[in-house]
Amino acid sequence: MTAADRMAGFLDRQFRQRVHFDALADVADQGDSSLPCSPGRRQVLADAADELVRRGLARLPVGQGGWDYSAHPALPRWVNRPPLPRTARARPGPRAWVPQLSGLAAVQLTPGDHALLDPVNVLLRDRPDAEVVRVAERSFELYGDEKFLHGIERHRLVTRGVLDLTTHLRARPAPAPLAMFELGPAPWMLIVENSAAFTSLREVLGGWPDRDQVGWLGYGAGDQLIASLPTAVDAFRERNHPVDRLLLYADLDLDGLECARQADERGRKAGLPALLPALGLFRALLTRDARSVPAAPPPRLREAVSWLPPDMASEVFDLLAQGRVLRPEALPLPVLRARLDSAVPLLPQL
Known part of the structure; x- marks a missing residue:
């Protein structure tokens, strides 16, 4: 197959x-x-x-x-998925919803909604205090398919507040953990969005002469960072190595900046420090050659670049509005190694 x-x-x-x-x-x-x-x-x-x-x-x-x-x-x-052909179809009859789902009586539900909700109704009827488990585990229990509830937090009933992941499904997300490497004892973490830049920085920071200046290095893996960043809380606690500063080095494009803003919001809700731009690395990146892509819409751009400090936000906005982007691959290992000077403190250089 x-x-x-x-x-x-x-x-x-x-x-x-x-x-x-x-x-x-x-x-x-x-x-x-x-x-x-x-x-x-x-x-x-x-x-x-x-x-x-x-x-x-x-x-x-x-x-x-x-x-x-x-x-x-x-x-x-x-x-x-391609839209299904319109056919005359009998709507499901009214359901006797448990009190927790009584709000559904006022919602027009599709057959697909009933396929989702009927097992939840039974769960809340028979085990209203069921232990909260991971989404995939509940998905397999209720539907015989661990992937059935994948992305359920984006379902219209959830976004409208009618269906709640914890209260009704008795479930919680299980995002893939953030890949983190404890390179030294310093109380900071640098997260790198793509694998080439991550590997280069791991080589440079892993060989830094003064180990006390080096902290955590994380691999963000694109927009997966939004879901995985909160898992860093557990790693910090388990290693008894908390941080007071989180830095991100990512693509200077619309997707990278929007991901940064969303990850920052998600991380703060989990109790992490603000996710800040790695300004030293970004300033170095801005000296490199940009590549051409379709220009991004100005309204989205203005919101995205607000994650950066005002002077850099203005420069990056102009760059992206012209259909130009910068990716960390434009700052290769030899240039990184030359720019990061072991004779001066490391963190301000990042």
Whole structure:
């Protein structure tokens, strides 16, 4: 069975029109133990996405915002299932909802909504105080499919406040942990968005002469950082090595800046310090050659660059408005090594 076959089977079991590509990639990984570590994984996933389109099972995003350009080839952030043909269909009859779900009586529900809600109704009827477990575990218990509830926090009933993950599903998210490396005892962490820059900085910081100046190094893995950043709280506690400063070195493009703002908000809610731009690295990056991409919409740009200090925000706004972006790969290992001077304190250089 190919990656496309496994993705197709997963799509067939979904109740939402839009399916995040991370979920499809997970299905492909689970069917081929060699794929997660394969250097050709992205190409396999890209080919599988194209195959889904050829089979008429998925539609790919239109526009730059729907794609992950952190490595080659680009991968879609989601796929849309083709709309089903309109057929006359009897609507499900009224349900006797448990008190916790009584608000559903005023909501027009689809058959897909009932497929989601009926098992939840039974759970709350029989075990209203069920222990709160991970989403995938509850998903398997209620639907026989650990992926059925993937992305449930974006379902319209959840975003409208009618269905609650903890109160009704008795579940909680289990994001992939942030990849973190304790390089030294200093109370700070630098998070790097992409793998090339992360590997280079790990080499430079791992060989820093004064170990007391070095702290944590984290790998953000693109927009997965938004979900994974709060897991750093547990790592800091387990190692008894808290931080008072979090820095991020990411793409200077619309997606990278929007990811930074959202990760900052999510991290603060989890009790972490503010996620700050690694200004020293960004200033060095701004001296490098930019690459051309389609220009981003100015309203989104203004909001995205607000994560940066005003002087840098203005410069980056002008750059992105002209359809130019900067990626950390433009600041390679030899340049990084030359710019980070071991004779002066490290943190201000970052």
